[in-house]
Amino acid sequence: xxxxxxxxxxxxxxxxxxxxxxxxSAYDGVxxxxxxxxxxxxxxxxxxxxxxxxxxxxxxxxxSEELGIAFGRQRIDVGEVTLNVVFAGPADxxxxxxxxxxxxxxxxWRGPAAVLARAGFRVIVPDQRGYNRSDKxxxxxxxxxxxxxxxxxxxxxxxxxxxxxIGCQDMGSGVGWRFLMEHPDRVDRFAxxxxxxxxxxxxxxxxxxxxxxxxxxxxxxxxxxxxxxxVNNWALLANSLRDTSAPGAFGEEExxxxxxxxxxxxxxxxxxxxxxxxFWDWERSDEEARIDRPxxxxxxxxxxxxxxxxxxxxxxxxxxxxxxxxxxxxHWVTAEEPERIGDLLTAFFGSVNxxxxxxxxxxTQISVSEE
Numbered sequence: 001x002x003x004x005x006x007x008x009x010x011x012x013x014x015x016x017x018x019x020x021x022x023x024x025s026a027y028d029g030v031x032x033x034x035x036x037x038x039x040x041x042x043x044x045x046x047x048x049x050x051x052x053x054x055x056x057x058x059x060x061x062x063x064s065e066e067l068g069i070a071f072g073r074q075r076i077d078v079g080e081v082t083l084n085v086v087f088a089g090p091a092d093x094x095x096x097x098x099x100x101x102x103x104x105x106x107x108x109w110r111g112p113a114a115v116l117a118r119a120g121f122r123v124i125v126p127d128q129r130g131y132n133r134s135d136k137x138x139x140x141x142x143x144x145x146x147x148x149x150x151x152x153x154x155x156x157x158x159x160x161x162x163x164x165x166i167g168c169q170d171m172g173s174g175v176g177w178r179f180l181m182e183h184p185d186r187v188d189r190f191a192x193x194x195x196x197x198x199x200x201x202x203x204x205x206x207x208x209x210x211x212x213x214x215x216x217x218x219x220x221x222x223x224x225x226x227x228x229x230x231v232n233n234w235a236l237l238a239n240s241l242r243d244t245s246a247p248g249a250f251g252e253e254e255x256x257x258x259x260x261x262x263x264x265x266x267x268x269x270x271x272x273x274x275x276x277x278x279f280w281d282w283e284r285s286d287e288e289a290r291i292d293r294p295x296x297x298x299x300x301x302x303x304x305x306x307x308x309x310x311x312x313x314x315x316x317x318x319x320x321x322x323x324x325x326x327x328x329x330x331h332w333v334t335a336e337e338p339e340r341i342g343d344l345l346t347a348f349f350g351s352v353n354x355x356x357x358x359x360x361x362x363x364t365q366i367s368v369s370e371e
Contacts, residue, residue, distance in 0.1 A: 052230030054263040057256060059107045059132075060086060067114040075133075076126075078154030080147060084133035085126045085155065089117030094188070095161050096349055097152065098125045101170020102271060103237055105132040105261045107254075108169070111338020112345055119346045124164075126155060128172065130270035132261040143270070143277040148175045149182060156186060165349045169193040169334060170305075171274055181284075184293055189349050191296040193333060193341070194303050196310025197317040199289040204309050219275040226269040234259050244304040245332040254335070291318040296348045298341065300329035322348070 064071045072087045086106045096116055098109040106125040113123040127134040129151055130143060152175060156164050165188045168176035173195035180190050219225050229236050237258070241250045250258075262268045295318040297311045315321045324344060326333065334341050 051233045052259070052263055054256075054260040056264075057260040059105075059110075059257045059261070062253070062257060063107060063110040063114075067110060069114040069117055071110070071113075076155060076158050078151050078158055080142075080150060080154070081129050081135035081137060083126045083129065083135070083151060083155060085124060086113075087125075088113050088123045089121050091122060093117075093120045093122035094349070095156075095159070095164045096121045096123050096345070097155070097164050097166050098123065099128065099152070099166065099168040099172030099176050100125070100131070101168075101172045102274065103241075103262065103268075104170075104258065107257055107261070108334055109167075112167070112334055112342035115339055115342025116346055116349070121346070121349065124155070124159070126151070127261075128175070130273055131267055132264055136265055136267060136270040140273045140276045143273040145174060145178050145277070148274075149179045152176075152179050153183060153186070162186065163188050165189045165191075167191045167193075167345055168195075170195070170331070174198065180291060180293065181289055184291070187293050189294045189296070190291070191298065191345055191348055193298050194300055194306045194308075194311060194331065196297065196312070197289070197291070197314040198310075199286065200310040200313035200317055203313060203316075219272050222276070223269065225272055226266075229262065229268050234262060237262065241332065245330050246336045249330075249332055249335040289317060292320070294320040294322070294348075296322045296324065296344075298333070298344060299323060299325045300331065300333045301325070301327055302329065303331040305331050 060071045060073045063069070069088050074085055074087070075082050076085050084106070098106075098113060100106060100108045105127045109125050113125055116123045128148060130136050152166075156162075163186050166176045166179065169192070173192045176190065176192060177195075177198050180187050234255075238250070238255050241255075241258075262271070295314065297314060299308055299311050311323060315323070326337075326340075329336050
């Protein structure tokens with residue numbers, strides 16, 4: 001068995017199979033068969049990869065038509081990168097920044113955003129770095145949480161807002177919580193779907209996600225997840241979304257928008273860099289982690305990815321804390337119940353006022369732009 005293992009190891013250099021079989025018809029037959037198998041695998045791999053190729057789709061126009069709201073889009077330099085940012089609602093409305101998670105993009109918030117815009121808020125929904133039409137810097141280190149937080153700070157600065165309200169979900173919640181802890185003076189109100197205070201997770205122990213974290217381990221592999229995701233027209237991601245959400249939450253039109261976003265400029269790889277980066281490295285005191293701004297958690301009943309424990313434990317870390325148990329919905333409740341989520345956010349964020357502007361400045365008027 002030792003000699004067999006040695007010969008097989010040698011095959012990496014092209015020697016192992018000849019040593020085992022010897023030159024001749026048997027060896028030639030094996031090599032021919034091996035060549036055919038390798039060729040088939042490569043062909044299937046290429047075909048699967050090509051099947052992920054997508055046309056350019058205009059999610060802004062699609063959302064505007066679907067919801068009867070004038071969404072606009074502009075690329076905004078936020079310091080380190082330029083983000084694609086979508087807007088809705090009056091330019092002088094109180095600003096609400098909505099942060100998406102994986103594997104979505106700004107489009108995930110379109111339903112609640114429309115409700116907020118009709119209520120008079122200025123809704124600001126960026127594609128976060130690495131996603132869809134935003135910049136995708138090379139290198140995993142560029143997706144560390146400190147960079148993602150700076151993006152939101154830079155976005156508020158670029159638009160002239162001293163303070164903003166934040167709504168977030170999934171990986172966007174990590175960005176939102178960190179921004180809130182580092183810049184509490186810049187946040188009016190903070191709302192999050194399902195994800196509790198990050199330090200609350202620590203108090204619950206490492207086993208809280210033991211049964212649902214396998215996919216995070218897979219995504220941390222370099223390149224392989226991105227190539228696997230493309231196979232069969234993005235079946236891996238599409239099936240995951242549909243299997244963990246209510247029927248109809250992700251129709252074919254919604255999936256087509258997502259497929260285009262995943263394919264755009266290799267976004268599927270930089271999206272994964274969020275997981276490969278050292279996403280959370282909070283090294284400050286527990287006292288610095290306490291929140292004195294109003295916090296709302298909307299807790300779905302059937303989240304396959306985030307257990308509810310940390311949401312409940314957040315009351316120990318927030319001075320003004322409201323938890324609303326929805327009694328329905330999944331991890332993707334913004335897609336399943338967009339109007340309900342929008343109504344709850346509207347009530348929480350409160351009435352429109354002008355205290356959010358720096359030096360009585362007015363934010364830039366944004367109109368639909370074509371790319």
